[in-house]
Amino acid sequence: MRQVHADLLILDIMMPGLNGFEIYDKVREDPDIRNMPVLFVSAAAAQFEAEIAKRKISDVIAKPFDLNDLLDRCGRSARPTSRERRGLSGPAERRQAPLV
Numbered sequence: 577m578r579q580v581h582a583d584l585l586i587l588d589i590m591m592p593g594l595n596g597f598e599i600y601d602k603v604r605e606d607p608d609i610r611n612m613p614v615l616f617v618s619a620a621a622a623q624f625e626a627e628i629a630k631r632k633i634s635d636v637i638a639k640p641f642d643l644n645d646l647l648d649r650c651g652r653s654a655r656p657t658s659r660e661r662r663g664l665s666g667p668a669e670r671r672q673a674p675l676v
Contacts, residue, residue, distance in 0.1 A: 582612065583654035589618040589627075597627055604631075613653045617641065 585603065587596035594602075596616055604610050619639040621628065628636060635653055637646060 584650055585612050585614045586650070587614060587616050589616055589624055590620065597624075597631065600631060600633070611655075613655060615649060615653050617646075 585599075587599055589596040591599075596618075600614055600616075603612060603614065614633070614635065616628070616633060616636045617639055618624065618636065621636050621638055635649065637649055
């Protein structure tokens with residue numbers, strides 16, 4: 577992940593192999609990327625309320641979600657310095673930025 581200069585990390589809670597919480601914990605332990613914003617998506621967020629609260633995760637979007645809602649949330653969550661560096665400052669411009 578260090579080779580990619582991401583503005584935002586989107587994680588699903590339930591994934592094969594490492595789950596979203598395990599990846600989140602690894603990111604938060606790494607001093608180079610610990611401040612990267614993270615957006616969780618999940619069809620079962622209610623089942624994981626204790627884990628979400630324990631980690632003080634505030635950005636969770638429920639599946640199924642509307643694409644515009646996801647893009648809006650991504651725009652609000654992404655690091656402002658990264659958007660400014662690319663010259664993307666307003667909501668319309670953010671939506672034109674590629675999601676990787």
